[in-house]
Amino acid sequence: QVQLVQSGAEVKKPGASARLSCKASGETFRNNAMHWVRQAPGQGLEWMGWINGGNGNTWNSEKFEGRISITRDTSASTVYLDLYSLRIEDTAVYFCARGFTVVQPAALGYWGQGTLVTVSS
């Protein structure tokens, strides 16, 4: 049973950075893609980027280029999302999600519970 457990809520000031974590259990993520998706209050879903759990290669949405970094620690079965230069409009729930299968790596079959990041002065 795949389970993704995310770190707790964060409150940050504009310009600050944040590191969110997502620990996988039940099945190694080495053979899977791990994604980050965010959802602003009352809004829809926005894909941010993903990391290949095996080789660590990453692909980020151009919208977030330079402001996010996705990394993984295979020994800890954990994926990280670093957010830089936070803005008020980055206030959102951030979800990690795992690809459904190796052949469907971007169909998001398993989700964490979400981490609320609030950016406020």
Added chain:
Amino acid sequence: EIVLTQSPVTLSLSPGERATLSCRASQSVNSNYLAWYQQKPGQAPRLLIYGASSRATGIPDRFSGSGSGTDFTLTISRLEPEDFAVYYCQQYRGSPYTFGQGTKLEIK
């Protein structure tokens, strides 16, 4: 960037009725790379359909997906009370992997 437009924005139906949700892409999406999700308030989304028409693990067969090219449909054959939620389509043919804006399925 591939833009997905879902319609209708809100769909009001009664339990037992059939629901038809639409997702239109701004450019062709290989049918292998279109998914549907269900999201209830305060919860993470749940994968329903991948590859346009394949049901994910544990998804009841009243949910079905169809379509190709730029037009895709999610059909719920007979609505159960637990089906009232927001539904999103997602394309993963090309980065960024975009979502539609969602269709809210509400009880009439």
